[in-house]
Amino acid sequence: MQAFIKAVSYYLPQQRLTNLTLSALFPEWGVEKIANKIGIDTRHIAAEDEFASDMAVAAAQKLFVEHNIAPTEIDFILYCTQSPDYFLPTTACIIQDKLRIPVKAGALDFNLGCSGYIYGLALAKGLVAAGIAKNILLLTSETYSKFIHPGDKRNRTIFGDAAAATLVSTDGFAGIGEFELGTDGKGAENLIVKQGAIRYPSKNADSVNDGYGNEQSPGHLHMDGPEIFAFTSKAVPSLIADTLFKNNLDKTDIDQFILHQANQFLLEHLRKKIEIPAEKFYIYMANVGNTVSSSVPIALSEAMNERKVRPAEKWLLAGFGVGYSWGGTVITFNKP
Numbered sequence: 056m057q058a059f060i061k062a063v064s065y066y067l068p069q070q071r072l073t074n075l076t077l078s079a080l081f082p083e084w085g086v087e088k089i090a091n092k093i094g095i096d097t098r099h100i101a102a103e104d105e106f107a108s109d110m111a112v113a114a115a116q117k118l119f120v121e122h123n124i125a126p127t128e129i130d131f132i133l134y135c136t137q138s139p140d141y142f143l144p145t146t147a148c149i150i151q152d153k154l155r156i157p158v159k160a161g162a163l164d165f166n167l168g169c170s171g172y173i174y175g176l177a178l179a180k181g182l183v184a185a186g187i188a189k190n191i192l193l194l195t196s197e198t199y200s201k202f203i204h205p206g207d208k209r210n211r212t213i214f215g216d217a218a219a220a221t222l223v224s225t226d227g228f229a230g231i232g233e234f235e236l237g238t239d240g241k242g243a244e245n246l247i248v249k250q251g252a253i254r255y256p257s258k259n260a261d262s263v264n265d266g267y268g269n270e271q272s273p274g275h276l277h278m279d280g281p282e283i284f285a286f287t288s289k290a291v292p293s294l295i296a297d298t299l300f301k302n303n304l305d306k307t308d309i310d311q312f313i314l315h316q317a318n319q320f321l322l323e324h325l326r327k328k329i330e331i332p333a334e335k336f337y338i339y340m341a342n343v344g345n346t347v348s349s350s351v352p353i354a355l356s357e358a359m360n361e362r363k364v365r366p367a368e369k370w371l372l373a374g375f376g377v378g379y380s381w382g383g384t385v386i387t388f389n390k391p
Contacts, residue, residue, distance in 0.1 A: 094319020169376030215344025
């Protein structure tokens with residue numbers, strides 16, 4: 056049984072962090088410098104009492120209203136986050152209750168970052184193909200802002216909070232193709248929040264300056280930018296090639312490429328390295344930032360709103376990052 060994307064919606068918190076605010080906090084970073092290098096003008100930041108599950112619920116409620124979907128139709132919840140409410144219980148179970156989804160529905164969390172949406176589509180397709188579920192609610196929600204040190208100008212500049220909701224079903228506007236997935240745990244230390252779980256319980260560790268003006272501590276998000284850039288430059292071109300091979304396609308068969316919206320500089324580097332025409336390479340991050348697992352569905356939603364999609368168009372979706380992990384697939388539109 057084939058799986059389709061039937062609907063996509065997303066939610067952004069009300070609070071915003073602009074380049075003007077960041078420039079005031081870090082005078083060495085001018086407004087234009089941030090915009091030109093990172094490609095981001097504004098990020099949405101979760102309120103102090105707003106958490107990833109709250110945003111996921113809001114995204115799901117938008118999906119239900121915007122696409123006339125009843126919660127009773129959902130028979131499985133997949134929830135991707137790296138900022139769960141608790142160690143236990145599973146946050147997807149809490150979301151099921153808040154959304155009044157039937158108790159016969161399955162529900163589980165999975166912990167992935169920037170590749171999470173692609174992995175979620177793969178899991179959802181598997182559930183449909185196996186006859187386990189017919190209407191899967193795939194939720195991605197992240198509040199990296201709660202992990203970032205207030206004095207870490209680099210990461211505060213890049214990341215924004217958001218949630219997205221996607222309905223994967225036995226029918227819909229775009230069929231989900233074959234997947235290419237990958238993992239390299241040797242890179243785990245290069246994008247990590249080291250303290251807070253069982254191996255390294257939270258402690259009041261002192262923050263240190265990394266030499267580039269960024270304050271960090273073991274309890275906050277650490278990202279080794281050069282290592283992440285090197286990993287991405289090596290892994291993503293192969294990911295695109297292997298995804299095309301899995302789907303028996305050439306690069307010229309793809310009408311639109313939507314990659315994880317990491318930052319403007321990295322995306323342009325990848326586009327040129329893979330030799331993708333600018334008109335086929337969609338970027339949407341200026342007003343939302345890098346929203347981790349929600350970046351691909353947000354860009355997908357906006358791309359569909361901006362352009363007239365023709366039946367039979369093929370779009371390649373790809374995510375990559377923390378883990379290291381990466382994934383790609385191709386969706387084929389059967390109707391606008």
